[in-house]
Amino acid sequence: MESKNNPDLHLAAHLVKPFLLPGQTGQPLSLRCLPDGGMVVIAADxxxxxxxxxEVSRARKALHQPTTKSAVLPADAGVKPLHEIDARKSSLNSRPIGKSRDGMSEMIVLPPSLKHLEEKVDANNRKYQNPRKADAQ
Structure with a gap:
């Protein structure tokens, strides 16, 4: 792993922090910066x-780190695109209009009124974890 002063390591630790369990700490085990500007992080657990x-750019702003230039945009404006964008197809989108959560990472916590469902699922899964004895039928 890189040195402890690596800004990407601090960024990865900041991104992973909301997903750590209560009382859990530690630096990420590994990280990789993706070409589109995203990041893959292996947490301490x-x-x-x-x-x-x-998400990465928002975290960079929160940590006051310089933003990186996106590798998706061509360096030369004279480079032709691989294909022309059809204006008719851009207006035909099957996705609903409004705020979308596509690509956003989140941890889901059930409200207290639905905790009984979580307990029911856990109890149902536990009965399959204990194998039967050979003589029991």
């Missing part, structure tokens, strides 16, 4: 977390 370019 071994979970692999993917972050979008938007």
């Amino acid at each position: 071994g979970r692999k977390l993917w972050f979008t370019a938007l």
Whole structure:
């Protein structure tokens, strides 16, 4: 892993922090910056977390780090695109209009009124974890 002064390591630790369990600390085990500006981080507990370019840029601003130039945009404005964008197809989009959560990482916590569902699922899964004895039928 890189040195402790690496800005990407601080950025990865900042991104992973909301997903750590209570009382859990530690630096990420590994990280990789993606070409589109996103980041993949292996947390201290071994979970692999993917972050979008938007989340990474927001975290950079929060940490007062300089933003990186997106690798998606061509360096030369004279470069022709691979294909022409059809204006008719851009207006035909099957996605609903409004705020979308596509690509956003989040941890889902059930409200207290739905905790009984979580307990019911956990109890249902536990009965399959204990194998039956050979003589029991």
